[in-house]
Amino acid sequence: MTFKFISRAYIVTTFNDYEKKNRWDNIYRKLYYETKKQESEMELSYDEAMTDVNFVKNRYQNVLPFDQNRVKLKTRKNGETDFINASPLKIPFANRDYILSQGPLDTTSGDFWQMIWEQNTRIIVMLNNVYEKGSMKCFPYFSTEDEKEKTFGDFKIHLDEETGTEIFRIRTMTLTATDPIHIEDGQTNQRTIHHFQFIDWPDFGVPSETESFLDFCQHVSDSEEKLRKEETFSPVVVHCSAGIGRSAGIGRSGAFVVVDSLLNYFQKQKTNHSEINQEIDGNNEIHVPATLEEFVLQIRKYRTGLIQTPEQLRFCWQSLNDWIKSNPDDDEPQQQPAEILPRKRQSTSESIEIRNRKQKIQEMREKLRKVEEYKNKWYRRWLDDDQKRFWVKSSLIAFGAVLATYVYTCYISKNE
Structure with missing residues (x-):
């Protein structure tokens, strides 16, 4: 069966087919070669990130922003460059706007908060822990209950509230610009930042189930929609370790972008069919990918290596498949499978010991x-x-x- 564009029916049909034939390794391998070909044809380069003064600002030597698509810091002092390891990514058909960044270093945390301020970002999505398997994956650039106030360069952050579960944490912080050079006419020197941290993504793996990740995505999406209504919407900054997941952190961010954007697209499609149909017909010149593989290739034009393993690719598909089965589209019953099974919910109050045991079982399987x-x-x-x-x-x-x-x-x- 072929599909003109990504749809609920496409996700369910292809997921079942790939599962039955165990095609994940082959699909991922094909994506790898097509990505290399795409980068060569587009002549993508990393010259700015490779200069001596900027190279030390990169967490990993092989995870660099393209010269053709990088965020540039606007305010520079003391001869500093405009470089930061971050890449903008717009997805018009899903009405999503992201900035994919590496996890800040000790020496780049000030630049990170400057980027947050200059891009008017109000939401940060963090998909890793500070330490994983004894290695620091990200400098603790955010405030916590243990240390409610921190200062990085020209910016101060203060924790107002922290809630959540053992799976993810939600922090509300106040960001203050302490140097007037960053404040434009009519602006205040303070903003509210919503910080979402998913802490249950194992290094070198994927979450043991999709329920908690989908809940996390929904919390982020709800916050985005609220900001849209307040007309303060701006790019969502997403990072793991390197802003793209395996141990280098270049897959988790990609997985989040794929799942979050397509979930929003499906929800938008259900509530406003006429708008979506116009986009599909090309009247608004918004391209909707025909396949999930095409979508992954599309976002890889803007940041290298998004989705790092066949397991991460499968997890994206499974998350979407599970969400679709528990959120059937009543307006398109003919595209749905004959039997809709509810997604199995897993309690987020399970002990860490039990979850670790389940993760080990998953790794053995x-x-x-x-x-x-x-x-x-x-x-x-x-x-x-x-x-x-x-x-x-x-x-x-x-x-x-x-x-x-x-x-x-x-x-x-x-x-x-």
Whole structure:
């Protein structure tokens, strides 16, 4: 079945097909080669990030913003450059506007808050912990209950409120510009910042279930919609470790962007079909990708390496699939599967010990799955081919005949 554009039916149909045929590795491998080809054709470069003065501002040497698409700091003092490891990303068909950033370093936290101020950002999405497996993935640039007020360069932050669960934390902070150079005419020197941190994404893996991640995405989306109504909407800054997830942090941000933007698109599609139909017909010149693979390639034009593993690609698809099954579109029943099963909810009050145990079980299952996949590939390579199957059978028969002859000879010799 082919689809003209990404839809609920497309997500459900392709997810089931890829699951049944276990195509995730192949799909991801194809994306990898198409991404390399795309970057070459677009002549994307990293020259600015590679200069001596800017290179030390990068957390990872292989996760750099393209020269053609990077955020530039507006106010510079003491000969500082305009460089920060961050990339803007607009997704018109989903009405989403992001900035994908690396997790701030100790030496770049002041630049990070300057970017937040200059871009008028009110929402920050953090998809990692400060420390993971004993390694610092992000400098603690935000205020907490233990340290409610911090200062970074020309900016001061104060924690007003912190809520949440063991899965994610939601902080409301006041950002204050302490130097008048950053304040334009008519502006106040304070703003409210909403900080969302998802803390249950394991390094080198994906969450054990989609429910908590979808809840997290909904909290962020609700905050975005509220700001839109107040006409204070601006780019949402998203970061993990490097702003793109594996250990380098370049997949979690990509996964969030894919899921958040498509969920908003599906919700918008349900509430305003006429507007969406105009976009699909091209009247408003807004391109809607035909496939999720095309969408991933599209966002990779703006920041390198978004979605880092086949498991992360599958998790994006599964999250969307689970959301669709628990939020059926009554206006398009013909596109839905015959049976709609509710998404299984998992309590967010489970102990950390239980969740860690479940994560270990998931990792063991993943290892077993890969072993079985390898074994299946080995057998298919030999036994699905008629000539090789004949060769294997003939060899076994010949070996059996030789072995029988040898045993018989030994028996005769022993009895003589």
